[in-house]
Amino acid sequence: MYSIIKNSIHYSQLKAILSDLIKLLLIYIGIHIIQNQMSKKLINETKIIIYTTKTCGYCYLAKNLLKKYSLKYKEIDVSNNNIVINEMIRKSSGIKTVPQIFFNNKHIGGFYELNQLHLNGNLTKSL
Secondary structure (H helix, E strand, O other): OHHHHHHHHHHHHHHHHHHHHHHHHHHHHHHHHHHHHHHHHHHHHOOEEEEEOOOOHHHHHHHHHHHHOOOOOEEEEOOOOHHHHHHHHHHOOOOOOOOEEEEOOEEEEOHHHHHHHHHOOOOHHHO
């Protein structure tokens, strides 16, 4: 009879430990999900500006790459607008080609540089 009581005590202790472990695991999973959601939200709220023209193939590629990551961006068409062209040139330290891409007002470069970030796995890390 003593061995039955002794075994039942171990079973109840084991049950309590397993219950606590399951609770901790659920908390860990919940925290991980929340961190993932917050990370995605921060990325999507990042201000991205891309200067383009309507006929620029590299602008099209750059926009599609940003869309692939579901990143929102503000497109500024510089076609036939000297004021906006000069603003882009000033912000990009004299570069006159499009696209010119900025993350949080930091000049990233054109499509080549954006694509390099993508290929190296650093595109979202740069935001």
